[in-house]
Amino acid sequence: MHARPGAHFVAALKPYRCTVKIANLARSNNYVNAKSLMALMSLGIKKGHEVNILFHGEDAQSALQKIRCEIENGLGE
Numbered sequence: 001m002h003a004r005p006g007a008h009f010v011a012a013l014k015p016y017r018c019t020v021k022i023a024n025l026a027r028s029n030n031y032v033n034a035k036s037l038m039a040l041m042s043l044g045i046k047k048g049h050e051v052n053i054l055f056h057g058e059d060a061q062s063a064l065q066k067i068r069c070e071i072e073n074g075l076g077e
Contacts, residue, residue: 001045003037005075011039012070018057020067026052 001009013020013035021031022040025033026049032039034053045051 001043001075003041006037006040008026008075008077009067009071010035010040012066013063016057016059016063016066018055018060018063020063021054021056025052031057069074 020034022034023031024043024045
């Protein structure tokens with residue numbers, strides 16, 4: 001994932017209080033903070049890689065719906 005879509009991903013999640021973790025399953029099962037651009041970029045996500053995103057907290061469902069919509073719309077690209 002390049003910086004611009006990564007920044008879009010992180011910005012979409014910032015308003016939510018829930019914890020969001022993401023892992024690039026094509027490389028490892030290590031989860032990082034999905035609200036951190038540096039952590040997200042460290043995963044080396046590329047087109048075709050499978051990722052897993054975990055949401056936990058009071059507004060987790062809303063955050064899930066928001067990020068699903070953003071991904072489906074190309075993360076600002």
